Amino acid sequence: MQTPKVNIAIVDDHTLFRQGLAHLLTESNEINVLFDADNGADMIKKLCDNALPDVILMDITMPIMDGYETTRWLKENHPQVNVLALSMFEEDKPIIGMLKSGAGGYMLKQSKAADLVSAIKGIAAQSFYINELVSGKLLRNIQNNHPVKNTPIGLNNNELKFLELCCSDLTYKQIADMMNLSPHTIDNYREALFQKFEVKSRTGLVISALKNELIKI
Amino acid sequence: MQTPKVNIAIVDDHTLFRQGLAHLLTESNEINVLFDADNGADMIKKLCDNALPDVILMDITMPIMDGYETTRWLKENHPQVNVLALSMFEEDKPIIGMLKSGAGGYMLKQSKAADLVSAIKGIAAQSFYINELVSGKLLRNIQNNHPVKNTPIGLNNNELKFLELCCSDLTYKQIADMMNLSPHTIDNYREALFQKFEVKSRTGLVISALKNELIKI
DNA sequence: TTGAAAAAAGCTGTTTTTACCCTATGCAAA
DNA sequence: TTTGCATAGGGTAAAAACAGCTTTTTTCAA
Numbered sequence: 001m002q003t004p005k006v007n008i009a010i011v012d013d014h015t016l017f018r019q020g021l022a023h024l025l026t027e028s029n030e031i032n033v034l035f036d037a038d039n040g041a042d043m044i045k046k047l048c049d050n051a052l053p054d055v056i057l058m059d060i061t062m063p064i065m066d067g068y069e070t071t072r073w074l075k076e077n078h079p080q081v082n083v084l085a086l087s088m089f090e091e092d093k094p095i096i097g098m099l100k101s102g103a104g105g106y107m108l109k110q111s112k113a114a115d116l117v118s119a120i121k122g123i124a125a126q127s128f129y130i131n132e133l134v135s136g137k138l139l140r141n142i143q144n145n146h147p148v149k150n151t152p153i154g155l156n157n158n159e160l161k162f163l164e165l166c167c168s169d170l171t172y173k174q175i176a177d178m179m180n181l182s183p184h185t186i187d188n189y190r191e192a193l194f195q196k197f198e199v200k201s202r203t204g205l206v207i208s209a210l211k212n213e214l215i216k217i
Numbered sequence: 218m219q220t221p222k223v224n225i226a227i228v229d230d231h232t233l234f235r236q237g238l239a240h241l242l243t244e245s246n247e248i249n250v251l252f253d254a255d256n257g258a259d260m261i262k263k264l265c266d267n268a269l270p271d272v273i274l275m276d277i278t279m280p281i282m283d284g285y286e287t288t289r290w291l292k293e294n295h296p297q298v299n300v301l302a303l304s305m306f307e308e309d310k311p312i313i314g315m316l317k318s319g320a321g322g323y324m325l326k327q328s329k330a331a332d333l334v335s336a337i338k339g340i341a342a343q344s345f346y347i348n349e350l351v352s353g354k355l356l357r358n359i360q361n362n363h364p365v366k367n368t369p370i371g372l373n374n375n376e377l378k379f380l381e382l383c384c385s386d387l388t389y390k391q392i393a394d395m396m397n398l399s400p401h402t403i404d405n406y407r408e409a410l411f412q413k414f415e416v417k418s419r420t421g422l423v424i425s426a427l428k429n430e431l432i433k434i
Numbered sequence: 435t436t437g438a439a440a441a442a443a444g445c446t447g448t449t450t451t452t453a454c455c456c457t458a459t460g461c462a463a464a
Numbered sequence: 465t466t467t468g469c470a471t472a473g474g475g476t477a478a479a480a481a482c483a484g485c486t487t488t489t490t491t492c493a494a
Contacts, residue, residue, distance in 0.1 A: 020237025169421030204386030401444045
């Protein structure tokens with residue numbers, strides 16, 4: 001008899017990816033997929049009807065309740081559940097952001113299945129799984145000694161709305177009209193966001209926001 | 218005995234997605250996955266060593282040889298093979314673009330497995346599979362009677378390089394330096410791309426390029 | 435091979451939009 | 465009261481956008 005299977009859940013808004021991954025992992029005979037969910041809110045519902053998983057594979061970009069928020073909720077309400085972030089993005093900010101939210105590891109969707117299985121087993125056994133991808137970011141984060149850099153950036157509703165409208169062919173004046181605000185107010189939002197994102201141009205802002213999965217296009 | 222299985226191949230640069238999907242589809246008992254590939258070039262190699270598939274599931278964004286190019290190659294060299302585009306993107310341009318390149322259908326990765334299986338069976342039987350997503354775009358394309366709008370936009374190497382550098386915090390002057398060209402020449406590229414993409418600002422250009430999967434960030 | 439045509443690269447402007455200052459008001463919470 | 469905030473303003477400099485034109489390079493057929 002082998003070691004007992006690891007019970008997991010998969011939270012991701014791409015149905016095909018979720019279901020395909022579930023089959024793939026089940027076939028490894030080392031992992032048991034208890035359930036899967038479309039987003040954080042869906043996961044919370046399904047947690048009630050299922051045994052508590054050892055590990056939850058968590059996407060970042062999801063409608064309604066995203067990976068950051070869901071991970072924070074889990075650490076608040078079920079701290080014994082390990083979260084393994086699973087994302088397409090290899091930028092600093094989402095990685096550091098998910099780890100800060102409470103994820104114990106971070107894997108790319110570009111990974112091989114065998115590596116993902118190791119990561120799941122690793123995180124189930126030790127509550128964390130540090131691969132090269134993550135350790136590099138962590139190291140760089142320390143070496144740069146602005147340790148809390150690259151954190152998820154807190155935006156209020158208007159800033160977020162503005163950020164979305166920024167991802168377009170609209171001028172700031174047109175954006176101001178659409179938000180029923182003075183162009184000067186818009187200019188304040190712009191200034192604030194440039195500082196938060198450490199950029200110097202609207203294009204830089206848009207690219208950063210997309211890389212951090214704060215907005216979708 | 219049922220109808221014979223449909224032989225397919227999967228071309229996608231995300232290993233986990235590809236393998237997971239292969240397992241998922243195999244389990245349906247109606248589909249047989251002959252092989253999978255990382256990108257178009259990889260697919261061409263593997264085509265030699267395998268039976269010709271009935272249907273190829275094709276991602277759009279891939280390194281080395283993308284979905285558009287690969288589909289065109291297939292239609293040129295193996296016109297009897299049906300291509301079903303499988304992408305995250307529901308914008309007009311990638312959809313129309315893949316169809317124009319020769320794909321017989323277009324499915325979202327957000328689809329349910331059962332729908333994907335129907336699409337594969339449909340396209341194997343009839344060489345095309347038109348769902349609501351696609352028919353809407355086609356209809357709109359006809360109604361707007363600029364029928365060849367939303368086609369993939371042809372860019373030369375310098376324009377593409379410029380476009381990539383545009384997706385950054387760099388000024389045009391800095392981009393000119395990096396490309397060892399005069400800022401005036403860069404201005405010509407900008408002008409040309411604005412016309413091709415029908416935009417009025419660098420931000421609009423960047424967003425369009427991303428939506429059309431001409432560049433990645 | 436040559437020279438006409440086309441494409442690519444470069445230049446001079448002007449106008450509009452962005453980016454970056456610093457200040458001020460109203461309002462609500464501490 | 466004070467603090468913090470969202471809002472709004474004026475002014476300036478830089479960058480981006482737009483237009484019209486010249487030179488260089490490439491291409492290809494006579």
